Amino acid sequence: MRVAFVIYDGFQILDLTGPHGVFEATGRYECLVVGPRVGPVPASGGLRVHAAFDTDLAPEGIDTLVVAGGVGVDDARGDTALVGWVGQAARTARRVASVCSGALLLAEAGVLEGRRVTTHWGREEQLRTEYPGLAVDCDPIFVQDGNVWTSAGVTAGMDLALALVEDDHGREAAHAVARELVMFLRRPGGQSQFSVPLWSAQPATDPVRAAVSSVQADPGARHTIADLAGRSGLSARHLQRRFTAELGVPPAAYVERVRIEAARRALAEGDEPVETLARRLGFGTGETLRRAFHRHVGVAPSDYRDRFRGTREYA
Numbered sequence: 020m021r022v023a024f025v026i027y028d029g030f031q032i033l034d035l036t037g038p039h040g041v042f043e044a045t046g047r048y049e050c051l052v053v054g055p056r057v058g059p060v061p062a063s064g065g066l067r068v069h070a071a072f073d074t075d076l077a078p079e080g081i082d083t084l085v086v087a088g089g090v091g092v093d094d095a096r097g098d099t100a101l102v103g104w105v106g107q108a109a110r111t112a113r114r115v116a117s118v119c120s121g122a123l124l125l126a127e128a129g130v131l132e133g134r135r136v137t138t139h140w141g142r143e144e145q146l147r148t149e150y151p152g153l154a155v156d157c158d159p160i161f162v163q164d165g166n167v168w169t170s171a172g173v174t175a176g177m178d179l180a181l182a183l184v185e186d187d188h189g190r191e192a193a194h195a196v197a198r199e200l201v202m203f204l205r206r207p208g209g210q211s212q213f214s215v216p217l218w219s220a221q222p223a224t225d226p227v228r229a230a231v232s233s234v235q236a237d238p239g240a241r242h243t244i245a246d247l248a249g250r251s252g253l254s255a256r257h258l259q260r261r262f263t264a265e266l267g268v269p270p271a272a273y274v275e276r277v278r279i280e281a282a283r284r285a286l287a288e289g290d291e292p293v294e295t296l297a298r299r300l301g302f303g304t305g306e307t308l309r310r311a312f313h314r315h316v317g318v319a320p321s322d323y324r325d326r327f328r329g330t331r332e333y334a
Contacts, residue, residue, distance in 0.1 A: 029091020032062040034118040041180035074104035088119025118176035134164040139172035226251035
């Protein structure tokens with residue numbers, strides 16, 4: 020199977036080398052690099068990668084087209100030859116994928132219209148605003164819509180590549196690659212690309228900071244609005260307004276998400292039963308944890324644990 024990676028001046032090096040390494044590790048793919056010209060193409064950090072093909076010389080018979088992201092994607096969208104070739108290659112390829120902001124180049128080429136897609140969270144508003152015909156969802160680490168796959172930033176491209184390998188050759192082949200590359204085995208596409216420091220703004224005032232700190236210090240403690248108000252020194256109504264204004268989410272939603280993040284860590288690192296974990300982290304019952312976990316992460320707690328348990332034996 021022939022996999023063609025599209026790069027351009029200012030591409031993100033890991034958006035290329037990460038997925039390329041996954042495909043190469045299987046020994047079942049022919050990987051080639053297409054650039055705006057044959058020869059060295061500088062990545063955003065200055066490292067140069069040799070593009071063996073340009074848009075005039077790229078071979079036919081591309082099975083999977085993968086477009087890298089990077090700070091140079093905005094200029095690359097102005098390269099009519101590159102954009103035109105991407106659109107043409109996407110129409111004939113069996114499968115099309117983008118890593119990070121590479122989705123912008125696919126969108127410019129008309130490949131993503133009407134599809135559900137993702138990208139790096141920092142490019143979400145740009146993608147949503149400049150291409151209103153897309154259904155942009157920047158919570159998952161990767162999304163499949165038909166034969167088009169899009170992923171979040173950098174390392175999520177490796178998760179996407181593993182998913183593509185699994186799609187082609189089965190779960191065991193993907194697991195073998197993950198073990199070889201010492202990767203998580205493997206993060207499901209529905210898993211959120213956000214952790215607490217990324218999805219939440221930081222509190223701007225001491226009262227809200229006190230409430231936030233108490234939640235993060237002990238996610239399983241009582242964190243009703245009355246409890247948080249007492250720790251912040253504000254009335255419940257005042258804290259509700261201030262908290263939502265400063266962090267972008269109300270206190271109850273923030274507490275639930277911090278608890279979900281704590282549950283993710285516990286599931287990945289230990290064997291505590293879900294019911295016990297639910298009580299310890301303030302969910303009350305295992306069923307409440309399961310519903311909240313699936314809503315935020317996209318998979319059941321047991322499935323999430325199974326994905327990570329397989330990696331520990333190789334640590």
